[in-house]
Amino acid sequence: MGRNERDISMKKCGILFLAIVTGIVISFFVPAAENIFLGKGVVYAQADWKAEFEDICSKTQDAMSFTVVELRSLIERADKLKPLIQKLDETERKVYLKRLQMCRDLFVFALGEKEKK
Amino acid sequence: MKKVLLMALVVLVFAGLTSAATGVKKKRPLPEDYGKEIIDNYSDKAGLPAVVFDHWLHRSNFTCRLCHVDIGFAMKVGGTGIRAADNIKGYYCGTCHNGKMVFDNRKVFESCARRLSDEDNRPCNRCHSLGMRVKKEHEFAKLTEKFPKERFGNGVDWEKAEDEGRIRLVDSIEGVSIKRKPLTIQKDFNLAAKVQGMPEIIFSHKKHTVWSGCELCHPEIFVGVKKGTTKYSMVEIFDGKYCGVCHGTVAFPLLDCQRCHTKPVQ
Numbered sequence: 137m138g139r140n141e142r143d144i145s146m147k148k149c150g151i152l153f154l155a156i157v158t159g160i161v162i163s164f165f166v167p168a169a170e171n172i173f174l175g176k177g178v179v180y181a182q183a184d185w186k187a188e189f190e191d192i193c194s195k196t197q198d199a200m201s202f203t204v205v206e207l208r209s210l211i212e213r214a215d216k217l218k219p220l221i222q223k224l225d226e227t228e229r230k231v232y233l234k235r236l237q238m239c240r241d242l243f244v245f246a247l248g249e250k251e252k253k
Numbered sequence: 254m255k256k257v258l259l260m261a262l263v264v265l266v267f268a269g270l271t272s273a274a275t276g277v278k279k280k281r282p283l284p285e286d287y288g289k290e291i292i293d294n295y296s297d298k299a300g301l302p303a304v305v306f307d308h309w310l311h312r313s314n315f316t317c318r319l320c321h322v323d324i325g326f327a328m329k330v331g332g333t334g335i336r337a338a339d340n341i342k343g344y345y346c347g348t349c350h351n352g353k354m355v356f357d358n359r360k361v362f363e364s365c366a367r368r369l370s371d372e373d374n375r376p377c378n379r380c381h382s383l384g385m386r387v388k389k390e391h392e393f394a395k396l397t398e399k400f401p402k403e404r405f406g407n408g409v410d411w412e413k414a415e416d417e418g419r420i421r422l423v424d425s426i427e428g429v430s431i432k433r434k435p436l437t438i439q440k441d442f443n444l445a446a447k448v449q450g451m452p453e454i455i456f457s458h459k460k461h462t463v464w465s466g467c468e469l470c471h472p473e474i475f476v477g478v479k480k481g482t483t484k485y486s487m488v489e490i491f492d493g494k495y496c497g498v499c500h501g502t503v504a505f506p507l508l509d510c511q512r513c514h515t516k517p518v519q
Contacts, residue, residue, distance in 0.1 A: 194431045196468050201437060227339045231325045238322060238468040245472040 185220040189232060192217065193239040199246040207247040214240040284408035285309065285393035288503040290330045296381055299337070303383040308503045309407050310391055313414075314356070316424045317499075318466040323430045324348050328473065328498055337365040346380070348429055406505045412460065422464065436462055443516055444485070453516035474498050 192213050195202070202210070214236055221232045282289070288308030296303045311320065320326050324345060327333040333345060340347030349356065352363030362376060378387055393407075400420075401413040414420045424430075439458040446453060461470065474495060476483065483495075490497040491507060501507050 190431045194433050196466070197433045197436045199467060200439065227336075227342050227344050230334070230339070231344050234325045234327075235322070238473075241472050242468040245476075 185217060188213065188217050189221070189236060193235065196239055196242050199242050200249070202243075202246065204247060204250050207243050207250065210243045211240055211247065214243070284397075284406070287407045287506075288312070291383060292331055292335070293383075294331055294334050295336060301377060301381040302385055304380045305382045306380070307393075309393060309397075309409075312411065312422075312503065313396070313420050314423060316422045316464045317503075318464065318469055319424055319426065319430065321469055322466055323426065328469075340365040348426065403505065403509070405509045411504075436466065438462055446514060447486070452511075452514040454513045455515050456513075 192210055195210060199207070217236060218233070221236060222229060224232065285307075290306040290308065291303050292306055293303035321328060325333070326345065335345045339345050340350065343351055346364040349361050350364035352360060354361045362379060364376075364380060366376060378385060379390075397407070397409050401410040401417065402408055403410040411420070415422060425432075439462070441455060441457045441459065444454040444456060485495050487507075489495060491501070493501065496513075497507065505512055
């Protein structure tokens, strides 16, 4: 192997080594990156469940003024959110499943009124 | 022989009268006991007395909606299945009873401690107090002394107390309640009584939603959507269904007929 080839090969090894070290360092200090590297993508998605829950259930005040389409959309969103809440720990799961169920049931109730009119 | 028969007859008559007197009659609770709930899902197993929950103290500070929707307490006693672990994690009772929350310029006591010692056992008795003589921090008579009175239930007209500014009900807790727009109040409507001559009921949505919101009643308690779809009977209501879920347990009792049957017969 010539000197140039050795230098290139050394440089490549160095770059590779640097990339691995950088990745490890980032994984310890940047949460999103940690999730990607350690396969915890689902944890990041789980954190969004609270925002989605609050968005859905903040609309109960207007349940009776929504259209059929809007109510169906809210019910669908609640149904999609339920599996995420079921993955939480026992206490959180119990509390938020009940709260979500109450919101959902109210939307179903309002939908029933709209459809019967 | 005749004397023996006569004595037997007298004993039988007295026994009959006694059983009639203690039969299905319900004793009216004292004003401070109205709305008291005994919760014993797991207390007995944990070697503690059952929890005695006084509704009057909590309802004088918070709306029904806050506890039964935002915090998630069931409408039926024992239906929540509260565990000490839940409280320690800051849910259910532990939402407020966490030793950190400040209410009325005082820290709210911690409901369940992580570790118990003989000294620590004392705070448990503040709630786990069935059959025990526990000195309560808030005395009913003193707290409600200047509140407007009514005949039944707690003997307090809670609606009027709020109107007069004697109580100011908290409807949300930071970090627990979801920020909502103000509620559009649904219209009041009347319900015809089945019994001829009985005044019609004027149901006020406004009075109920201001404390309960929508989801507390719909659809868990009131399933029917269209007016007239669900037939309410007083038997069912007295049995704890429909209006009877609250009126008879916490809100003014059903004995107070004219509170609901208000529309004069035409």
